[in-house]
Amino acid sequence: MKGIILAGGSGTRLYPTTLTLCKQLIPVYDKPMIYYPMSVLMLAGIREIMIISTPQDTPRFSELFGNGEWLGMNIEYCVQSKPDGLAHGLILAKNFVKNDSMALILGDNIFYGQGFSQILECAKNDVDNGFATIFTYRVKDPNRFGVAEFSKDGKVIGLEEKPNSPKSNYAVTGLYFYTNEAISIAEDLKPSSRNELEITDVNKTYLSNKKLKGKTLGRGFAWIDTGTHDSLLDAGSFVQTIELRQGAKIACLEEIAYNNSWINQDMLLARANKLSKSGYGEYLKQIINMEI
Secondary structure: OEEEEEOOOOOHHHOOHHHOOOHHHOEEOOEEOOHHHHHHHHHOOOOEEEEEEOOOOHHHHHHHHOOOHHHOOEEEEEEOOOOOOHHHHHHHOHHHHOOOOEEEEEOOEEEEEOOHHHHHHHHHHHHHOOOEEEEEEEOOOHHHOEEEEEOOOOOEEEEEEOOOOOOOOEEEEEEEEEOOHHHHHHHOOOOOOOOOOOHHHHHHHHHHOOOEEEEEEOOOEEEEEOOOHHHHHHHHHHHHHHHHHHOOOOOOHHHHHHHOOOOOHHHHHHHHHHOOOOHHHHHHHHHHHOOO
């Protein structure tokens, strides 16, 4: 399975902050925003990832991650010259994905919860059996999101984009697991009224083919879309509270890579030394010292 991170867009809701700075590079407490979606794909055991961004921002992500070797990964980059919709990212990643399945995640989404790795593994297994998976989360203002409608036995039976009268309180989050068929589905889509290829239309195609599953993230989970100043502040406060209370970091990429056995202790130490003047670097050293 390949991973795709959509990190484009102009971030207009965060103006003036994003007039000269890419939204996904804004810090969420102690690390860049894009670390959080990257960590989700890594928790799913995905080592090959493509980051899709704008012409001006793609070099910045390349400078941040390089080829991913320091994480035991392969990270590639693709330029999206103009915002043609989330589903357009699937088309852009066609040569990268090749014949594999894929997990697509938005670069401004943060997920946190116990047992998330097991949920992701279950979604991967469903993809192997021909099913796409969307992840839903209960919100109090569903009219702001894409909304999933469920049957009494928990199956997805409907999808609506920002409905005036939502049929449920379950928002569709920015994480999707797809079979390889998603690329051809995206290629066959017609632009919406916004002149974009909509990811909801991809999901509706799977739904009409009875190949869509919905996994609800319950009360023990947090999902934050960091697209506004308020949600960005909420996200930073949330991460700070968890990290200071537990003494463990959220979305520490080096720790995940080390736990996955993608990098060894020497590689982790080299990274810790490079970041040694920060609390993040000190945390990496603590990981090593705990094993000595």
